[in-house]
């Protein structure tokens with residue numbers, strides 16, 4: 001059986017990831033395709049609840065400790081993601097290890113140290129980076145409610161995404177996400193469809209392991 005594709009949506013806060021990934025998921029469901037939608041942080045597990053507390057500033061953790069919890073939150077769901085892929089279901093994920101690296105490295109921690117805990121996770125077939133500048137993001141609803149939603153910090157995150165893109169040019173697409181939501185969806189859907197078709201016979205690789 002053809003395997004599913006692992007497709008990640010990345011981008012600074014308020015770039016439109018959650019809006020677009022839900023639209024793509026619903027379109028695919030309506031067409032009867034096998035698709036599963038998830039997100040990181042996945043806030044319902046015990047680790048996820050601790051992360052949620054950190055993001056809403058009801059608890060405080062060191063930069064290293066919260067980094068490892070974000071990674072642990074991915075590892076607690078990694079096997080279930082693999083199971084979906086192997087059963088022919090494509091998995092759409094709202095943020096992944098690239099957020100983990102970009103957000104912690106933006107605080108000044110070493111990039112390779114940041115990658116270490118996520119080494120070996122299922123490697124994505126496609127990363128769609130929704131790109132908007134910090135001022136556009138700031139002008140959108142909800143910006144500023146959570147810990148990292150400051151223009152200066154998001155600028156650093158955006159430049160770290162550029163670095164990660166260079167390292168992953170085979171799977172990474174940068175999409176100008178400053179247009180309307182309606183303009184964006186068909187563009188994203190065509191990248192998703194193409195990837196699902198092209199990865200069917202490829203093995204699922206491990207992230208950041210050669």
Ligand SMILES: Nc1ncnc2c1ncn2[C@@H]1O[C@H](COP(=O)(O)OP(=O)(O)O)[C@@H](O)[C@H]1O
Pocket residue numbers: 011012013014015016017018019020140141142177178179180181182184
């Ligand atoms: N293309 C767009 N243009 C303008 N506003 C948008 C667009 N996409 C989403 N929004 C709005 O911007 C805010 C953030 O969108 P969201 O999808 O939650 O972004 P993210 O998940 O990247 O933080 C929401 O209020 C949403 O309605």
Ligand SMILES: Cc1cn([C@H]2C[C@H](O)[C@@H](COP(=O)(O)OP(=O)(O)O)O2)c(=O)[nH]c1=O
Pocket residue numbers: 012013014015017018040041055070071094095096097099100101103104146148149
């Ligand atoms: C997955 C992940 C997210 N984050 C940050 C990015 C976001 O600021 C925050 C919450 O993610 P999310 O709920 O996706 O935020 P948004 O919808 O506003 O883009 O967690 C990390 O710092 N490390 C990680 O590993």
Ligand SMILES: [Mg+2]
Pocket residue numbers: 017018019094
């Ligand atoms: Mg979101």
